[in-house]
Amino acid sequence: xxxxxxxxxxxxxxxxxxxxxxxxxxxxxxxxxxxxxxxxxxxxxxxxxxxxxxxxxxxxxxxxxxxxxxxxxxxxxxxxxxxxxxxxxxxxxxxxxxxxxxxxxxxxxxxxxxxxxxxxxxxxxxxxxxxxxxxxxxxxxxxxxxxxxxxxxxxxxxxxxxx
Numbered sequence: 001x002x003x004x005x006x007x008x009x010x011x012x013x014x015x016x017x018x019x020x021x022x023x024x025x026x027x028x029x030x031x032x033x034x035x036x037x038x039x040x041x042x043x044x045x046x047x048x049x050x051x052x053x054x055x056x057x058x059x060x061x062x063x064x065x066x067x068x069x070x071x072x073x074x075x076x077x078x079x080x081x082x083x084x085x086x087x088x089x090x091x092x093x094x095x096x097x098x099x100x101x102x103x104x105x106x107x108x109x110x111x112x113x114x115x116x117x118x119x120x121x122x123x124x125x126x127x128x129x130x131x132x133x134x135x136x137x138x139x140x141x142x143x144x145x146x147x148x149x150x151x152x153x154x155x156x157x158x159x160x161x162x163x
Contacts, residue, residue, distance in 0.1 A: 050106055051092055056086075056087070058091065059090075063091050064162055067163075072089055085116055085118055086118070087120060088120070091122050095123045103123070104131070107121060108134075114135060115134045117133075130149075
């Protein structure tokens, strides 16, 4: 099974805390109106659609063998030992109507990831992927994530090598 992932579907899902500047009454009302509009037009994800990350490797798309899972777990352990990054990997069939980045972020939040955690999520049927990184990994840049996905993850997925 091949899974070529076009560059246009790459994404980074980051959890970032931002502070909003204080503005006068009209500015605040405009921001509230914008926020309300976004809430009303944004599709709602049902919690039961998100993968449950009970293990470091979640394969809801059934693309991994037991040997593949063992190989991935060894790589995850090595990453944690060398760089103190606890990476989770999830394969799903599809993100439905959600963009892969918002689905990845919602999965990370629902699974209580944070700190030095990261999540690589691959939607096999959608042929899309994204990486989310926790707050403690803020030094990881979007360019680095794009390089990880574009230079390492996606060529292997295109060859059918999900492990």
